[in-house]
Amino acid sequence: MSSYLDKQQEAFKSNVMSAAPKVSNKRSFAAPVSAPSPAPSNASNASKNDGKDIKRKREPENVVYSQPAATGYGSEALTQITYIIEFLKRKDEPKTIQEILGYLSQGAADTDTKHTIAKILKRHPSVRFIPDANLKSQKWDSGTYVHKPKIDVRSKLDLIGYLQKKADAQGVAVKDLKDGWPDCEKPIDELEAEHKILVTRTKKDNHARMVWANDPSLVHAVDPEFQVMWHKTELPSVDDLVRKLIDAGQKPTSEDPSKRVKAAPKPKEKKRKAPRKGGRTTNTHMEHLLKDYSHLKR
Missing domain, CATH: 1.10.10 (Arc Repressor Mutant, subunit A)
Known part of the structure; x- marks a missing residue:
């Protein structure tokens, strides 16, 4: 019995010894772990706190992108037209395109945006464009605009x-x-x-x-x-x-049409089916069975 246990113990030891180099090789590829410092300094704590603050600042905020910014003006030209019309309606006097762009805080916008706003305003049904009388050919920034009610x-x-x-x-x-x-x-x-x-x-x-x-x-x-x-x-x-x-033979204008006596609707007459006419008899050997008995119908 002891010999059997000795054999099992030796087999276990041999398996452990054979698996030892494999385990050491796998561990050699692992990244080295630095030992923690016994007393972390205040600078390290501050760096950790700064890192947490940066992560918190990077968290996305609930911003509704379909609404204008905090300034109250849209970023697109078509969106800004609504604010321009309200501005002209409230002022009730002609305004130049430069005054309108200043109201929208778009004085430093690119040239294409300014041209687009002026072009839309000249065609808008709620805005009337007043050309500059001193110019023969109007420029994109000439003339004034007034609300057209x-x-x-x-x-x-x-x-x-x-x-x-x-x-x-x-x-x-x-x-x-x-x-x-x-x-x-x-x-x-x-x-x-x-x-x-x-x-x-x-x-x-x-x-x-x-x-x-x-x-x-x-x-x-x-x-x-x-x-x-x-x-x-x-x-x-x-x-x-x-x-x-x-x-007196006159028709009153105050007569209530709902009180008029309506004639009772006539009952619909049911259509009677025409008697079925016999077709051409081909079964001559059954003539005694195919006689016309319609005259006996009540």
């Missing part, structure tokens, strides 16, 4: 004149008037009190919504005594008025 009305007289020149009976939306006349609500209230315009208002806030021209000469004061008599008079009901008009 949807309706060129900026005072009460302008509004009355605009409504009187209209060839149709359509009203004018107040929101279109505000495009060139932002503070038009108070003048509209004054014109309505003078019976010079007709105004429809919103139910919620009572704000002016649409305006029409009105003739003040058609407005007449009614005697208060007559108004009291009018309100005391008992008017017939609508049904009585409709009945009296119909009896």
Whole structure:
């Protein structure tokens, strides 16, 4: 029994000795590990902290790239046009392209960007370009630009004149008037009190919504005594008025179409199928079975 254990021990030792050079060779390729210093200096700690700060600064921030920068202006020419129109609307006076670029902080932009902005402004429907009268041929930076509102009305007289020149009976939306006349609500209230315009208002806030021209000469004061008599008079009901008009052979304008008596719809007649006609008899040997019995049908 001891001899068997001795053999197993010797075999194990021989395997360990044969595997020792292989393990040492593998470890020889490993990078050497430097022993840590017993007491790290303050400089090493500062370098580690600086490295952590650099890593933290490199972390990406949540930046919304679809919005303009913190200055409030877009970087593209088409985006900047919106800010230019708001700028011209607020100033309400002609501005040169240099003043517009200065407002956008684009005075140091490249030449192509400046030319693109000027070209778009000259073609924009909300901007009117005023050429320089002293130049025969206009340059890209000559002339001035001013806001062009949807309706060129900026005072009460302008509004009355605009409504009187209209060839149709359509009203004018107040929101279109505000495009060139932002503070038009108070003048509209004054014109309505003078019976010079007709105004429809919103139910919620009572704000002016649409305006029409009105003739003040058609407005007449009614005697208060007559108004009291009018309100005391008992008017017939609508049904009585409709009945009296119909009896007189007249068609009342206040007749409710939903109350009209509609004729009952006629029932659809079901189509009867025509009796099937017998075709050419080819089975002569079955004539006694193929007789026509349609006359016996009820």
